[in-house]
Amino acid sequence: MAQYFAFQWHITDDCDQRCKHCYIFAEGHPDLVTMDWEKMMFVLEQCENFCSRFGRLPYFYITGGDPILHPRFWDLLLQFKSRDIPFTLMGNPFHLNEEVCGRLRELGCDKYQMSIDGLENTHDWFRKPGSFKTTLEKVNCIKGAGITSVIMTTVSGTNIDEIPGIVDAVAAAGVDVYAFARYVPTSSGKGNEKSDWYIAPDRYRDFLTEMDSIYRRYEADDACVTYFNRKDHLWTLFEYEQGRFQIPADARPGMIYGGCNCGNCHITILPTGDVYACRRVQNSRVSNIFEEDLSDVWLTKMERYREYDKFKKCSRCKLLAYCRGCPAVAAGSSGGNFYAADPQCWASEEL
Ligand code: SF4
Ligand code: SF4
Ligand code: SF4
Numbered sequence: 001m002a003q004y005f006a007f008q009w010h011i012t013d014d015c016d017q018r019c020k021h022c023y024i025f026a027e028g029h030p031d032l033v034t035m036d037w038e039k040m041m042f043v044l045e046q047c048e049n050f051c052s053r054f055g056r057l058p059y060f061y062i063t064g065g066d067p068i069l070h071p072r073f074w075d076l077l078l079q080f081k082s083r084d085i086p087f088t089l090m091g092n093p094f095h096l097n098e099e100v101c102g103r104l105r106e107l108g109c110d111k112y113q114m115s116i117d118g119l120e121n122t123h124d125w126f127r128k129p130g131s132f133k134t135t136l137e138k139v140n141c142i143k144g145a146g147i148t149s150v151i152m153t154t155v156s157g158t159n160i161d162e163i164p165g166i167v168d169a170v171a172a173a174g175v176d177v178y179a180f181a182r183y184v185p186t187s188s189g190k191g192n193e194k195s196d197w198y199i200a201p202d203r204y205r206d207f208l209t210e211m212d213s214i215y216r217r218y219e220a221d222d223a224c225v226t227y228f229n230r231k232d233h234l235w236t237l238f239e240y241e242q243g244r245f246q247i248p249a250d251a252r253p254g255m256i257y258g259g260c261n262c263g264n265c266h267i268t269i270l271p272t273g274d275v276y277a278c279r280r281v282q283n284s285r286v287s288n289i290f291e292e293d294l295s296d297v298w299l300t301k302m303e304r305y306r307e308y309d310k311f312k313k314c315s316r317c318k319l320l321a322y323c324r325g326c327p328a329v330a331a332g333s334s335g336g337n338f339y340a341a342d343p344q345c346w347a348s349e350e351l
Pocket of ligand 1: 023025
């Protein structure tokens with residue numbers, strides 16, 4: 001069977017929250033944009049053409065803002081259903097109830113992803129009062145409808161000490177999948193070593209060590225239903241050092257086997273039609289889907305994210321083909337250089 005290609009599609013900027021780390025509001029977006037129906041149909045067609053040209057199957061991550069606030073949200077899901085395209089929703093908990101979740105499932109929703117960014121006080125400070133409790137309460141509603149519930153955390157220096165507590169809350173709520181990603185500094189100063197948001201590489205390694213032992217404890221417990229997705233690519237470095245990841249003997253030089261998805265199997269489309277290599281890489285706009293054919297963009301302008309020998313540190317690392325850290329974090333911390341060293345990578349230059 002053909003492999004999936006992931007389209008992260010932000011259909012609207014509209015949202016009930018104003019998270020402190022949000023890209024949309026951090027950039028002081030002058031107008032909140034919502035893509036209109038005609039354009040949405042064009043995007044769907046472009047994505048399907050793209051997949052048939054490259055022999056892939058489309059998979060959509062529909063998000064916003066909060067995608068459910070899009071005025072044609074349900075019509076879009078009907079389109080997915082009729083075209084037999086699987087999708088995940090990444091949104092807020094506020095508009096979910098049994099009926100809504102049941103309908104989402106009927107229309108083919110595979111997973112529903114929400115965020116928890118700290119224990120109750122921290123999370124509600126980041127997002128909005130009541131958000132923490134509402135998020136965990138809606139997990140049952142999502143699962144009850146047969147949808148996989150996913151919780152993601154954005155980790156920074158401001159909440160790193162609270163992540164073990166979040167894991168306990170998530171496991172107690174019976175969440176199906178849990179993962180964290182690192183905060184991408186969106187404004188000057190937040191990535192530097194004096195900022196509260198910064199995490200030093202050694203601290204990050206210690207954090208992964210602690211999380212690994214917490215995960216293992218839960219993984220050994222039959223009562224825990226949560227799958228802990230070791231999503232950050234620096235887990236590969238951690239597992240390599242532990243001897244749990246080995247470079248395959250038949251690995252071919254110059255091949256990319258995993259790690260950062262930029263330029264490989266993922267693309268982001270914004271409500272304006274702007275196409276990004278990755279939404280988290282602030283300056284990675286490569287085109288606009290209404291101006292250029294998506295397949296052509298993939299073969300031409302996306303090449304600038306496939307220059308693996310340009311990675312300042314990773315290009316000399318044994319794990320280049322499997323990791324590359326998170327270039328979004330590297331770019332956000334270095335004034336926009338996608339190929340800068342990942343600021344939390346603790347690997348020595350000799351690795
Ligand atoms: S929920 Fe998402 S889109 Fe809404 S403000 Fe928060 S980060 Fe931004
Ligand atoms: S140098 Fe790059 S590839 Fe190597 S471990 Fe660090 S982030 Fe990963
Ligand atoms: S830049 Fe970071 S967030 Fe974006 S695809 Fe690569 S690893 Fe993932």
